[in-house]
Amino acid sequence: MFRILNIFLVLSISIFLIGCNSSGDGDGDDNLTLTLIGEDSATLNAIGGLKSEYEKETGIEIEIVALPFEEAMEKSNQDLRQGNGLYDILLQYNFSLSSYVRNNYVHSLDDLTRNIDASKLEFENDLFQADWEEVGYYYKDFEKPELGIKKVGYPFASNSMLLVYNKDWFDDPKYQKEFQETYGKDLVVPTTWEDLKEIAEFFTIPEKDMYGITMEGANGGWLYYQWVNMLYGIGGKVMDKKRGWEGDENTPIFLNSPQSISTMEMLLSLKPFNKGNFFDVDMYNQKELMKEGNVALAVMWSDVLYDLIDLNNVESTKFGFSTVPGDKSMNAGGAFFVNKHSKHPNEAMKFIAWLMEENNQIEMLKKGLCSPRVSIYDDPSVQHIPYLKALRQSLERGVYMAEAGPDVDVITENITKYAQKVWRGELLPEEAVTQMYSETVSERSKVFTNF
Amino acid sequence: MLLNRIFQYLSYLTIGIIFVYITPLLFSVPSWEIKEVFPLVILDSDYSDSLLRTLSFSILSTLGIIAVSFFLGYILKNIKHKKLLLWGSLLLLPFLLGSVSTSFLFKVLFLHSNILNLAFNNALILFFILGVIQFWQFGTLFTYIFWLNNLSIRETLKEYTDFYNFTSWEKIKHIFLPHQRNLVILLSIFCFVSNLYEVTKLQIIFRASKGTNSELISTTLYNAYLSNSRISPDFAINTLFSQVTIFYLPLFLISTLLLYIFISRAISFIIRPNTYFSFVNIRNTVKNRISVCSLIFLIITILLPILIIIIKQGLQVHNLSYLAKTVYLSLLASLILIIVFILPLSYYLRVKHKHKFYEINDSSLWIFILFFLLFLIPPLALMLFGFEWNNILGVKGAFSTNVIWVLGQCINSLPIIGSFIFVVHFIVRNKELYYLETMNANFLEIVHWSFLKRFRLEYFMTFLFSFSIIWNEGTFNKIYSDVIPSYVSEILRTVNSRNADYSQGMMFFLFSLFLGVICIILWNIILQRFFRPK
Numbered sequence: 001m002f003r004i005l006n007i008f009l010v011l012s013i014s015i016f017l018i019g020c021n022s023s024g025d026g027d028g029d030d031n032l033t034l035t036l037i038g039e040d041s042a043t044l045n046a047i048g049g050l051k052s053e054y055e056k057e058t059g060i061e062i063e064i065v066a067l068p069f070e071e072a073m074e075k076s077n078q079d080l081r082q083g084n085g086l087y088d089i090l091l092q093y094n095f096s097l098s099s100y101v102r103n104n105y106v107h108s109l110d111d112l113t114r115n116i117d118a119s120k121l122e123f124e125n126d127l128f129q130a131d132w133e134e135v136g137y138y139y140k141d142f143e144k145p146e147l148g149i150k151k152v153g154y155p156f157a158s159n160s161m162l163l164v165y166n167k168d169w170f171d172d173p174k175y176q177k178e179f180q181e182t183y184g185k186d187l188v189v190p191t192t193w194e195d196l197k198e199i200a201e202f203f204t205i206p207e208k209d210m211y212g213i214t215m216e217g218a219n220g221g222w223l224y225y226q227w228v229n230m231l232y233g234i235g236g237k238v239m240d241k242k243r244g245w246e247g248d249e250n251t252p253i254f255l256n257s258p259q260s261i262s263t264m265e266m267l268l269s270l271k272p273f274n275k276g277n278f279f280d281v282d283m284y285n286q287k288e289l290m291k292e293g294n295v296a297l298a299v300m301w302s303d304v305l306y307d308l309i310d311l312n313n314v315e316s317t318k319f320g321f322s323t324v325p326g327d328k329s330m331n332a333g334g335a336f337f338v339n340k341h342s343k344h345p346n347e348a349m350k351f352i353a354w355l356m357e358e359n360n361q362i363e364m365l366k367k368g369l370c371s372p373r374v375s376i377y378d379d380p381s382v383q384h385i386p387y388l389k390a391l392r393q394s395l396e397r398g399v400y401m402a403e404a405g406p407d408v409d410v411i412t413e414n415i416t417k418y419a420q421k422v423w424r425g426e427l428l429p430e431e432a433v434t435q436m437y438s439e440t441v442s443e444r445s446k447v448f449t450n451f
Numbered sequence: 452m453l454l455n456r457i458f459q460y461l462s463y464l465t466i467g468i469i470f471v472y473i474t475p476l477l478f479s480v481p482s483w484e485i486k487e488v489f490p491l492v493i494l495d496s497d498y499s500d501s502l503l504r505t506l507s508f509s510i511l512s513t514l515g516i517i518a519v520s521f522f523l524g525y526i527l528k529n530i531k532h533k534k535l536l537l538w539g540s541l542l543l544l545p546f547l548l549g550s551v552s553t554s555f556l557f558k559v560l561f562l563h564s565n566i567l568n569l570a571f572n573n574a575l576i577l578f579f580i581l582g583v584i585q586f587w588q589f590g591t592l593f594t595y596i597f598w599l600n601n602l603s604i605r606e607t608l609k610e611y612t613d614f615y616n617f618t619s620w621e622k623i624k625h626i627f628l629p630h631q632r633n634l635v636i637l638l639s640i641f642c643f644v645s646n647l648y649e650v651t652k653l654q655i656i657f658r659a660s661k662g663t664n665s666e667l668i669s670t671t672l673y674n675a676y677l678s679n680s681r682i683s684p685d686f687a688i689n690t691l692f693s694q695v696t697i698f699y700l701p702l703f704l705i706s707t708l709l710l711y712i713f714i715s716r717a718i719s720f721i722i723r724p725n726t727y728f729s730f731v732n733i734r735n736t737v738k739n740r741i742s743v744c745s746l747i748f749l750i751i752t753i754l755l756p757i758l759i760i761i762i763k764q765g766l767q768v769h770n771l772s773y774l775a776k777t778v779y780l781s782l783l784a785s786l787i788l789i790i791v792f793i794l795p796l797s798y799y800l801r802v803k804h805k806h807k808f809y810e811i812n813d814s815s816l817w818i819f820i821l822f823f824l825l826f827l828i829p830p831l832a833l834m835l836f837g838f839e840w841n842n843i844l845g846v847k848g849a850f851s852t853n854v855i856w857v858l859g860q861c862i863n864s865l866p867i868i869g870s871f872i873f874v875v876h877f878i879v880r881n882k883e884l885y886y887l888e889t890m891n892a893n894f895l896e897i898v899h900w901s902f903l904k905r906f907r908l909e910y911f912m913t914f915l916f917s918f919s920i921i922w923n924e925g926t927f928n929k930i931y932s933d934v935i936p937s938y939v940s941e942i943l944r945t946v947n948s949r950n951a952d953y954s955q956g957m958m959f960f961l962f963s964l965f966l967g968v969i970c971i972i973l974w975n976i977i978l979q980r981f982f983r984p985k
Contacts, residue, residue, distance in 0.1 A: 041949040081684040219660035279571040284951035409678035420662020
């Protein structure tokens, strides 16, 4: 009996292990499948809307894995490091670039485009070049940056942050007159942060439930991006470099500059005019607060705007759109990265090239994509979308603001931490900036030591 | 004899699985980033602050939740009416909803409210609110369990205390607390560890951050892990694993042991003959009224937030039939967990090692510690083990993914569900087992008469808990969410992504609520049948 039991156990374990290793036990479908993974976003929604067309054209099945940001990144990272090639195309942001290239996880575009007809790649000349470099270029050899840069991925979206204002209020002659009387100037869309503060102050009448601004103050990057927009708009900078992914331990950091202090002061000065709890306001909550219609201004991500307005009824929108105060806007977005362990890199590249085609970009733009192609913004069929002009201007004047090197989290977290402490009144702007600077410098050096 | 062996092997298998599962920790020994551990953990103020915050929150909130639940369980003991018992089963609802749904509920409830504003400006208020939410989710369940357990005390004993005019204090001291001792210890440990690694509520409701002094250790670890991933995922994993093995696991193991010592000593102190606290003696009719009012208050506390968000939050109707597979697999995993892993192990330990395994004491504690070893590992590390195992086994295809998913869920739920069943089996007295042995009853007969016949209700309740834990689980569900849709990922997507949409989240919340209500209805049907006189 004891033997029988042992045999039974051995057999069970064998069957179990065979079951685990068997690969073709799914649905028995032999079609080639390309799997994309990325954060659940307007971009993935837009791709999802088009994929059936591509599937019909080519017979290749497209599977989209849309997840919360952390989960998408975790799964992508695990797949890359284990070399399983579960995901062919990874849609990730610029802060993944450095890790992907340095660890040799993804193909470079030189490898991928070798077998693609040059005519299919003409879109390259039509991309917002600075934004593409921000999200899809990296050092040819990261140990020898002097050798120049290479293309790693095509941008799937070119995002920026825009100033959204309550058009109804700005167009109201009553408010225009009152503003003129109070401040001695016209009520126009602000082009400096000082102007923005005045307008926010003007429209803040809590007893009438009117507020000047709503800001993203949540952890997880939301406050950081607001803050750097303000910093660069005021004339400051975090580091002296051209792209977010550049730099090393020797790159000087300017977080202790007078402009940094001014940014903290500006942030604090907007507190009385702010709607919402600040600390839990992310992109979604900010949009919902704006939709309530009782806020004058907000600096918002471009990829949430399609959901702020009704694209089928744009005339009714009460919002206007402009570039953020200051003379610079943020280059952001993400790129398509092709997994080095993908079994179908060529097919993956062909699919990306297909997505970049003009018609498809137009279709996706109508579904919320912030297209990385310049010419798309001129297409007559999209001229009704009210935020496109401001988005295009932002991308054309876009610069690096968002960090994307290996030290990105150190900088992001410290800025968020100290900006929140200033907002809570725990630290004065000067104290916060001094501590933020010294902590960032010390933590950055640890990061580069581990590198 | 054969059955004996099967039970013995299954017991070994269960214990072996726990060890095998955490071996990725050992695989990574050569690459441990030792230098990353102590300087970071001890000298870095971010780490030490969040560690201190975590330990103090976990201890205080655990003691608070257990004390209030025990007290409420004591008050509710006077309620024996079937209809009220039926309503009382609503106390199970918050636990059945799970952490993510609870987080979603309070996120929507508190959105743009002054409560959150207060919390963001004062970390003490924030953690107090978090403690209240923890009570809402866990305390209501504990209250129900204490209540039911109080009802299982022999009526003659209660009549005896009434006859001799025992004060409330004397009743607690001599009857109720000794009767609940094992449960109090187990639920305290469960609550402590749940608080230790609380992350979902903090992230979703409070957006925990260093700037608001609200980060607990799991968030700090996760942020550090993300940050290290920018260097390389291997570096991030090695750093995390070495921190967990060398620092956090031993620290939390010691903390749990200290908590056990504290609670068991506190109970022993309270039930000493010369300990006395004065309690106001209340007449029985008033007591009954207080019991009913407390129950009504608890039910309102549970239902009101749910009703408010149903009214407050819009709804976007979606087809959720794709989640049916996850529901089915969760049910299957719960069944396998209880039948294959937990019951054989528990019977084996209780019957074959009855001289040690009859209560939570210094001898039996090690089995609980072994079980809680898994529970004490940060969920992030557990998830990474899952990825490691997935890679080692080369899991591909639907069938093998389903098998591994079910197995993984069994491993993950083993600590809580297993410990609960152990404690339930402690109700059987050793005298009874010795008696059956002297009567030459074999193992199967002992199991049949002393356990299976007696604990059907408890097994069913455990099955429901198990289903809820698996359905709301965020580790294995995330690893395989491409193949087996994950409820947690789906609802998180609607709250925490660039495409967030709370009205979609509401749909998922209602689905989970629906499942919770179904579980409660099933529980009541079984309860009614059990009490139906034959």
